[in-house]
Each structure stands twice: as structure tokens, then as C-alpha cells.
Amino acid sequence: MDDILLLDAIERYLNGEMNAEERDYFEALRKKTPEIDQMVVEHNMFLHQMDLYVAHSNIKHTLNDVHTQLISKGDIYEGGEIPTRGKIIQFWNKYKRVTAIAASVGGVIALFISGLALYFSSIVTDPKLQQLGKDLEAVKKSQQYQGAIINEVKSKIPLNARLLSGGSGFLIDTKGYIVTNAHVLRGTGAIVVNNKGEEFKSSIVFIDQLKDLAILKITDSDYIAAKSIPYTIQKNNADLGEEIFTLGYPRNDIVYGMGYLSAKTGFNGDSLSYQIQISANPGNSGAPVFNKDGEVIGVLSTRQAQAEGVTFAVKSKNIYSIVEDLKNSDSAYRKIKMPTKSTLKGVVRTSQINKVEDFVYYVKAYGK
């Protein structure tokens, strides 16, 4: 009961509902009793938290209301196909005002061209011009998006499936076994593309999310197995400072990158992976990391978003352990044979790449 009386007093005090006499008395009490003083401070802070809470829930409420309203008005879309053409019209609508200011078509074209020039020269002087450049980019992006759909139609991806993500992978057995990252394989299936652009259907035979590794098997009748794989896969750990290189598909063409091993553990001390210094881009996931002798020492997997060039690779010995797991899980895979002979030692880099590039694949994952 005393607590409640005190709380009442504190709240009235903080809300300024006390009369002068009462307040003087209470302030004297506060000075005398540190416990009460502390309670006042605490309660004030608590009330502040309550106010923040109230404001936060109110704004959330408003945002949800606005969202539903805008959807019913048709100002924003949710669900269904992305209205690509609608987007372009929207961009046009948005800049109708700019057009009106310019007041002539010629003006608009001039703006457009300078916007273009600004975009390519990347010198920013006028924010408005730059915005036009950005919108152009957005339009271009949606066009690319359309282009992608057209390409998909004639590819080996099932007709009604959608490309979900892309990454890299490499052969560990000429029978068509490919190692890539588990996180590349979103969706229901994947096709692989070699460096000549030939596509092959494949099936996902093994996924280990923890190690972030997966094995694909090419199931396509068009696939012609090579005689042997030129590289081996390292069983023990690589050394700090070792020079490394990678080949992957951050774009449709195979891309070479080179760097060094910078730490024996990965992100936050993760002992399954290495930290490497290499410039990697989205799409490099699943690419093999070679040492200078052309041995695979890891599988490029992630990078630190805020730091430049800090990349992580899953250690190659994990490949052996997932292959073991796969063999144990199904006798059909007993015959997987990892490459044992390297033909890359002491060979100059360009011919190493020459020999290796046919064995690095572009992995495209698709889903419904």
C-alpha cells in the first residue's frame, strides 16, 4: 500500500499536479531520502519509455493503415507479377513535373542527355540531373530483368521456373560431380553452365548447410566427361600468406581473381573456413580457391559486407568430409573418386587457368 501511495505521489510530482506546498515537502523528502530520489528518477525514465512505446505503436499503426489504403487505391502493388512496364510509366509520372518545369521536349532531352553524361562521367554537380541518371538506371535494370526472362525461355531451366540465384562450382569427379556452396542452391533445382556457355541439367545430391557446401551431379545426356581433372584438393590446412587465386562467375563470363590467405579462421573465428584477401563479387560463391600450385584449398563462400576485400572460404578438407557423408548415405555414390594427380605444379598462371577453366561451372538455381 505504501508503495502505491508513493508511486501516486511520484507520478503527480512528475506530472506537475502537486500544489506548491506539497511539492516543497516532496522535494525536501527527495533530498533527504536517496531511495525516493532514485525512485523518482527511475519512474521518470519509465514514463519516458512508455511515451516512446506509445509513439512507436501509434506510428506503426498509421503505417499499416497507410499501407492498406495505398494498396486499395492502387498506388502500390503487392503480390502477382512485378509490373515492369508499370514501373516505367510510374517513373515517367514522377518526373512529369520536371518536364513541366523544363516546359519543352527539347529541354527534357537535353536534361536526359546531360543526365546520361553525368551518370557515365560520375561527376555530381546538380542533384536533379543525377536523379534522372538514376532513374535511367532503374529503367535499364527493369529492361535487363525482361531480357533475363527471354533468355530463360530457351535455357534448360524448366519453363515455369524462375531463376533464384547464381553462383559458381567446380568438378571434383569427371563423372559430373560439382561442389558449390549450399546457400547458392535456393529453390528446387539447378543447372550448370560451362565457360563456353553450354548448359547442363543437374540434380542436387547433397547439401550440408552447416559447412555451407553442396554437391551437384550433372545428369544431362549432352555432358561429355573429361579424361581427368587437372587439380587436386588439399587435405591439410593451407599456410598463412600463401598466394591464392580463384575463378568464378560474378557475371556470365568466367572471371579470374588473385590474393592471399590472410587468416586461418573465418568470420568470428569460424574454424571451418579461412579468411582470404581477394576481391570477390556476388556470384563468386562456390568458386574454387587455388594455391599457387593449383591445389584447391577452399571454396569461396562469403565476404564481410563493410570491409573491402575481406572474403571467407570454406576449407577444402570439408569437401572430403561431405563426400564421405554422401558415400555413406547412399551406396549409389560409392564410386565418387576425388582427383589424385595434379598437372598444375610449376606451370605458369595463364596455362594453369587454361587447364582449370573448363572445370569451373556457373551454377544457376531456380525455383517456382
Place this chain on the structure above:
Amino acid sequence: MKGDSNEQALLKGLANNDSKAIETIYKDNFNMVQTFILNNNGSYDEARDIFQEAMIALYEKAQTESFVLTCQIKTYVYSICRRLWLKRLQQLGRFTQQVDSLEETVAVEEDLETHEKRNAEFVIMDRALNSLGEPCKSLLEGYYLKKMDMNALASEFGYTNADNAKNQKYKCLLRLKKLFFSQYNIGE
């Protein structure tokens, strides 16, 4: 690049939870963010989530007295969303074809830190309120959220007089405080 007076007015409206201003900002920016998230492996729901979180961050920023937005609302919202989305992708450990970085962005790390702290506090309060049970929860919500006066509350909840309702309110408040601070201190 200073936000023009129109944008300043919008932000003022946002700070006062004015639905007209919020609607305008929403309409002008949502589609851009949605396109960005959808093009980067996100879903419609995620786009909505991320955008609304950015709006709340902007709202919090607009409320501070020392507030100045040194860029356009569009740029700011985009930067926040981009950062939030990158973070979410990173939490998922994804590193596939994603996140185009061609748009202009501004540094928002500090604002996001404040926002995250506020978010955590909100969650703690929410959890505390929800674990109070009835009628405590509704009583406190009535008084502190809806700002109803004690007499109205007493009649709504069926207390015989305002004093009894007030007494009950303080009992509930004590419990809420206990719940809140037990979490809050851990959170610190």
C-alpha cells in the same frame, strides 16, 4: 544538398504522426524500396517490413530536436533500407548474386544504431505489457496509451469509483515496471 521546404514540411508531419504526410512519403518511396528488395532476393512481405522499419527510423530522427536531414528523404530512406536489407542478408549468410549499389546512399550507421536500441526497448515494453494479463494490460493501455481519464476507465472496467481504479492501475504499473526493468537491465 539540402532538403527543400516541402520535404521539411513532410518530415514535420511525419514527426507529428500526420497520416497525410506519411501517405505522401510512403507513396513517393515505397515502390523504389520494393523494387530494390524484390530484385535482391526479397519477398513482398520483407519489402514491407524493411520499408516500414526505415519509416520508423526516419520518424525517430525527425522527432529529435537537433534534427537536420542533410539529404533528400528518398536518399535517406533508400540508404536505411539498403543497410537493413544487407544486414538481414548477412545474417542469413547469403553471398549470391545480389545487391546492386548503383544508387546514391548516405551514411546511416549511427542513426540505425539509435533505431535498433529504440526497437529493442519497444520489444521489451511490448513483451512486458503482454505478459501482464488482463485487466492490467487494458487498464494501463487505457490510461497511458489512450490517455483516458480515471473516471472513464473506472466506468469502463466496472470499478465502483475512480480511486479504486487508480489503486488497481498503480498495482499493475508496479508489476509492469518490475517486468520491464528485469529485461531492460539485461538488455543493457
